[in-house]
Amino acid sequence: xxxxxxxxxxxxxxxxxxxxxxxxxxxxxxxxxxxxxxxxxxxxxxxxxxxxxxxxxxxxxxxxxxxxxxxxxxxxxxxxxxxxxxxxxxxxxxxxxxxxxxxxxxxxxxxxxxxxxxxxxxxxxxxxxxxxxxxxxxxxxxxxxxxxxxxxxxxxxxxxxxxxxxxxxxxxxxxxxxxxxxxxxxxxxxxxxxxxxxxxxxxxxxxxxxxxxxxxxxxxxxxxxxxxxxxxxxxxxxxxxxxxxxxxxxxxxxxxxxxxxxxxxxxxxxxxxxxxxxxxxxxxxxxxxxxxxxxxxxxxxxxxxxxxxxxxxxxxxxxxxxxxxxxxxxxxxxxxxxxxxxxxxxxxxxxxxxxxxxxxxxxxxxxxxxxxxxxxxxxxxxxxxxxxxxxxxxxxxxxxxxxxxxxxxxxxxxxxxxxxxxxxxxxxxxxxxxxxxxxxxxxxxxxxxxxxxxxxxxxxxxxxxxxxxxxxxxxxxxxxxxxxxxxxxxxxxxxxxxxxxxxxxxxxxxxxxxxxxxxxxxxxxxxxxxxxxxxxxxxxxxxxxxxxxxxxxxxxxxxxxxxxxxxxxxxxxxxxxxxxxxxxxxxxxxxxxxxxxxxxxxxxxxxxxxxxxxxxxxxxxxxxxxxxxxxxxxxxxxxxxxxxxxxxxxxxxxxxxxxxxxxxxxxxxxxxxxxxxxxxxxxxxx
Ligand code: ADP
Ligand code: MG
Numbered sequence: 001x002x003x004x005x006x007x008x009x010x011x012x013x014x015x016x017x018x019x020x021x022x023x024x025x026x027x028x029x030x031x032x033x034x035x036x037x038x039x040x041x042x043x044x045x046x047x048x049x050x051x052x053x054x055x056x057x058x059x060x061x062x063x064x065x066x067x068x069x070x071x072x073x074x075x076x077x078x079x080x081x082x083x084x085x086x087x088x089x090x091x092x093x094x095x096x097x098x099x100x101x102x103x104x105x106x107x108x109x110x111x112x113x114x115x116x117x118x119x120x121x122x123x124x125x126x127x128x129x130x131x132x133x134x135x136x137x138x139x140x141x142x143x144x145x146x147x148x149x150x151x152x153x154x155x156x157x158x159x160x161x162x163x164x165x166x167x168x169x170x171x172x173x174x175x176x177x178x179x180x181x182x183x184x185x186x187x188x189x190x191x192x193x194x195x196x197x198x199x200x201x202x203x204x205x206x207x208x209x210x211x212x213x214x215x216x217x218x219x220x221x222x223x224x225x226x227x228x229x230x231x232x233x234x235x236x237x238x239x240x241x242x243x244x245x246x247x248x249x250x251x252x253x254x255x256x257x258x259x260x261x262x263x264x265x266x267x268x269x270x271x272x273x274x275x276x277x278x279x280x281x282x283x284x285x286x287x288x289x290x291x292x293x294x295x296x297x298x299x300x301x302x303x304x305x306x307x308x309x310x311x312x313x314x315x316x317x318x319x320x321x322x323x324x325x326x327x328x329x330x331x332x333x334x335x336x337x338x339x340x341x342x343x344x345x346x347x348x349x350x351x352x353x354x355x356x357x358x359x360x361x362x363x364x365x366x367x368x369x370x371x372x373x374x375x376x377x378x379x380x381x382x383x384x385x386x387x388x389x390x391x392x393x394x395x396x397x398x399x400x401x402x403x404x405x406x407x408x409x410x411x412x413x414x415x416x417x418x419x420x421x422x423x424x425x426x427x428x429x430x431x432x433x434x435x436x437x438x439x440x441x442x443x444x445x446x447x448x449x450x451x452x453x454x455x456x457x458x459x460x461x462x463x464x465x466x467x468x469x470x471x472x473x474x475x476x477x478x479x480x481x482x483x484x485x486x487x488x489x490x491x492x493x494x495x496x497x498x499x500x501x502x503x504x505x506x507x508x509x510x511x512x513x514x515x516x517x518x519x520x521x522x523x524x525x526x527x528x529x530x531x532x533x534x535x536x537x538x539x540x541x542x543x544x545x546x547x548x549x550x551x552x553x554x555x556x557x558x559x560x561x562x563x564x565x566x567x568x569x570x571x572x573x574x575x576x577x578x579x580x581x582x583x584x585x586x587x588x589x590x591x592x593x594x595x596x597x598x599x600x601x602x603x604x605x606x607x608x609x610x611x612x613x614x615x616x617x618x619x620x621x622x623x624x625x626x627x628x629x630x631x632x633x634x635x636x637x638x639x640x641x642x643x644x645x646x647x648x649x650x651x652x653x654x655x656x657x658x659x660x661x662x663x664x665x666x667x668x669x670x671x672x673x674x675x676x677x678x679x680x681x682x683x684x685x686x
Contacts, residue, residue, distance in 0.1 A: 001065050001161070001192060002028035002051055003228050008059030008216075009046050020046050022216040024060070027225040030161070033188035035203040036196045038213035044196040045684050047213070048164045051194065052085050053077040054586060054680050065161075065230050074591065082111055082588025083236045086155030088165035088184075089683065092147040093583045094154070096140045097251035100126075103139055104153045107587055109247070111158065112239025125153045129183065145176025152183050154587075161231055163187060165195040169202060181206050238590075245593055249600040256573055256601065263569040263602070264609045267662065270562030271613030271655050272620060275640055277555045278651050279621040282644035284544055287636045292537045293507055294380060295446040296368055296396070296455055301513065301531035302342060303329060304500035305492070321499045323492040324527055329501060332527065336512045337505040341487050342498035343367070343461050346418065346433055353454075354415045355405065363401065364451055365416075367458035369504040371396060373443075384410040384441035392460035395437040401452035402442045409439045414454065422470055422486060422496065429470040431483070446533075447633035448540045458502065503529070563662055570602050570666035574674070582682035595671055602663030610659035614652060 004026040010019045020043040028034060036044050049055040050062050053069050062069040064080065072080070081087075086107075094103050101122050102109075108118035126132050131149055134142065142150065148168060155163055165184060169177040177199075184193050185206050197203050203210060212220035253260060292298060305324040308317045329339050344367075352362045370376070371394065373386040383402065387394040395414065402409045418433040437456065465484040474481040490496045505513045517529040581594045621640040629635045644650040 001030040001229050001231055002026070003063040004050070004060065005063070006060035007050065007057045007062060009043070009050060009055070009057050019216050021050075021057075021213075022059070024217055026211070026218065027228055028192060028194070029225055030229045030231045031188060031190055031192055032208035033185060033193045033195060033206055034209045034211065035207040036194065036211050036213060037198070037203060042213040043216060044213055045166055048166055048194065048196065049680055049684075051162070052087065052164055052586065053080055055678075063228075065233060066228075078588050078590050079236075079238060080588070081586065082107060082238060083158055084160050084162060085588075086158070086160040086163045087586045088148070088151055088155050088163065088168045089583075090167040090170040092144070092151045092171075093579075093586075093683070094139050094142075094147055094151055095248070095251070095580055095583070097255045098139060098248070100134045100137050100139055100142070100150055102247065102251075103150055104157055106154055106244070107158045109241065109244035110238070110584075110587065110589055110593075111236070112241040115243055115247075121157060122153070125157060129153060143176075145172055145179060148172060148176065148180050149183065152180065152187075156187055159191075161191055163191060163193040165193060167196050167198065169197065169199060177202060245596055245600060249597055249604070252573075252577065252597070252601055253604065256576070259569055259573060260601070260605045263566060263605050264612075266562050266565035266569075267606055267609035267659070268613050268616075270558045271609060271658065272617060273555055273558035273562075274655060274658065275613060275617035275651055276621055276624060276638060277551060278644050278654065279617075279624070279638040279640035280551065281548060282641060282650075283639040284548065284637050287634060287639070288537075288541060288544060291446045291634055292533075293446075293510075294444070295450075295533050295537075296380075296398075296443060297366060297453075297531070297533035298446075299507060299510060300367070300369065300502060300504050301337075301517070301529050301534070302500045303339075303503055303527060303529045305526050306528050307526055320493075323494075323497045323499050324501065325492070326501070328527075329503075332516065333503060333505075333513070336509045336516070337503040338369070340367075340369070340458060340462070340502045340504065341484075342500045342502050343458075343465065343487070344498045344500075345496050346420070346465070346483075347416065347435070347456065347461065348418070351416050351418075355412055357415075360404075363404075364453045366453055366455050367461065367502060368396070368455040369458055371455065371457040371460075375506065380443040380445065381441045382444045383408055384439070386441045387457075390457045390459045390463075391440075392435070392457060392464055393437055394440040394457070396441050396443055396455040397439050398450055398453045398455075399442060399444050400450045401454060404452050409442060412439050413437070414439065422473070422483070424470075424473045424476070424486070427472050427476050429472045431468070431470075446537070448536055458504075559658075563665070566602070566606070566662045566666040567669055570598065570663065571670040571673075573601065574598050574667070574670040578674070578679070579682050582679040585679045586683060595667065598671075599663060599667040602667055603660065606659045606663045610655050613655060617651070 004024055007021060007024045008019055009021045010017050012018075036047065038044050046055070050057050050069075051064070053064075053072070056070055064084075069077070095106070098106070101119055104122035104125060105118040108121060109115065123135065126135055129149060131146070131153070134146060134150065139147070139150070148171075163184065168184065169180055172180060181202050184195065187193055188208070207222075210220070210222040211218055303324060305322045307320045307322070309320050310317050326339065333339060347365050349365055350362050351365055353360055371387055371390060373381065382399065386396060397409060405412060414437045416435055420431045420433055422429045422431060437454070462484065465487065466482050468483045470481050470483060470486060473486070487496055493499070503513070513529070514534060517531070517534070520527050520529060577598065584594050585591075618640055621638045624638040625636055628637045640651055642649055642651065647653070
């Protein structure tokens with residue numbers, strides 16, 4: 001049944017070739033107990049490895065039941081070991097993390113037999129060999145003799161035609177030696193048992209034939225076989241069965257619990273990092289865009305003409321600001337903004353005021369086109385109510401201004417006084433420009449923009465100025481002449497026109513106005529649109545951009561370190577299982593199944609940290625948002641949305657990719673690194 005013809009096997013040791021077996025011819029029968037003797041290093045284990053197809057010979061051919069081993073593909077070799085060849089080792093090589101039944105049933109489970117049937121069969125064997133009492137025992141608690149007898153049951157459960165036993169009694173006492181030999185002896189009545197042994201006593205007592213190896217060949221053979229024998233081959237097929245892989249993985253999972261917890265924590269931290277970053281990247285821009293609009297200044301700007309003038313006899317230049325040409329502005333802003341005169345000569349944009357009669361330091365005053373806030377979609381009012389109609393005696397103040405007052409400022413009275421002179425030619429009119437406002441409402445604005453500010457109605461000032469007549473100038477002109485008439489007709493470089501126009505636009509038009517502003521800047525135009533809101537917001541946006549960019553290296557670092565942890569733990573896990581993997585290999589496991597066990601374990605860890613990170617990630621991002629909002633007054637900076645960047649389930653998908661990719665790479669790398677080192681060596685090291 002086994003025929004070796006001119007077989008040679010060499011190893012490279014220290015760069016030198018050494019033939020362990022050479023020119024070896026051997027014919028073995030279909031049944032009987034054949035002992036192989038020889039000094040240590042004479043190639044006994046190597047011979048068994050050639051027969052089990054764990055290794056290939058370098059010369060000659062090995063025929064098993066008429067089939068040339070070197071012509072078989074890897075899957076056929078694996079099937080051969082699973083169904084036709086059983087291994088028994090000196091040091092038992094049971095799977096310590098599996099119980100007795102699972103160890104015995106292992107080859108059956110690998111071949112795809114239903115778990116219940118496999119366990120039944122394992123129990124029957126235990127009963128037959130009077131080992132029933134071991135059924136519930138933990139493998140690690142068995143005595144050496146018990147372990148070896150369990151190993152024998154594992155080797156024979158698939159009823160292989162050949163049993164290969166490498167010094168099976170080497171680690172046993174006399175009593176157990178006898179039990180083991182009796183089991184083997186019995187099995188050899190119908191099957192072939194090839195046993196390597198140094199023990200002359202048992203070799204003599206049990207062997208049907210004794211072969212001695214020396215100098216790479218056979219030095220002695222007690223009974224040569226004349227003719228090759230073959231047995232009838234029952235073709236058995238392996239069914240794909242994930243059950244045993246799951247079961248084995250489960251066992252390792254418990255065994256490697258500490259390592260897995262470490263790996264879990266490592267992945268969890270990096271997944272948190274990813275989620276927080278996604279939350280920040282995806283929501284900060286949206287939030288800031290929203291926040292930007294939360295300012296009453298957002299839809300107003302001022303436009304002026306700035307001309308550089310050389311100063312004669314000096315290298316310096318002078319910037320002369322004047323009011324632009326109205327019709328030129330109309331062309332520029334057609335349809336996107338309304339153009340209004342600037343009355344800041346009358347109500348200065350930074351002015352002292354008194355509140356309830358008490359004089360206060362200057363504060364910012366800003367005209368607003370719509371003091372009723374009707375055109376605002378957002379509800380910015382946090383105290384009081386915006387006036388129903390345009391009104392000159394009602395103003396809005398922001399939160400920062402309100403905090404200057406310290407209590408609810410609603411209904412408080414703000415007063416400003418301004419005594420002005422208006423000169424037309426040589427006629428001078430004096431004007432007492434005093435106003436009292438009641439605070440109608442407090443608004444909450446984009447926090448970065450805000451200094452204390454009072455918003456008054458531009459339209460009401462305009463109407464007021466239209467009804468305010470300049471007495472002396474009117475008499476001189478011979479007609480009613482209002483302040484408004486005067487402002488509208490004053491020359492572009494007159495202080496009364498404040499050298500500028502106000503422009504007002506809607507939220508929808510804001511982007512177009514800002515584009516025009518950028519274009520003017522780019523083209524180096526004399527016209528300049530200035531917007532305090534926009535300037536502050538651009539500064540803020542740049543800050544956020546810088547922050548976002550500086551987040552990236554940290555994120556990459558987190559990913560790399562988590563990946564490294566994953567690879568390292570996976571590598572160490574692979575190393576710790578290599579012996580077991582070698583045993584599985586000898587028992588006929590498929591190469592990919594063995595790889596999958598490591599992958600499975602790592603994937604389970606990874607997926608569970610993924611789930612944990614998603615479950616905890618949402619509250620965590622909320623917490624971050626909350627903490628950030630306390631320091632920068634902007635809510636929702638790190639909000640994790642399920643459709644971040646407009647992609648449904650984006651955070652989940654992203655984490656899933658990492659959760660799958662990390663363990664795959666983490667499992668592949670160690671196996672790639674170890675691919676050159678034969679698993680067989682793990683078994684022969686004893
Ligand atoms: P035995 O089982 O008779 O003690 P082995 O068959 O295990 O001997 O080994 C025979 C010789 O081959 C030994 O010298 C051993 O060091 C060498 N050898 C076995 N396996 C390998 C291997 N994978 N790589 C290099 N040398 C090996
Ligand atoms: Mg050996």
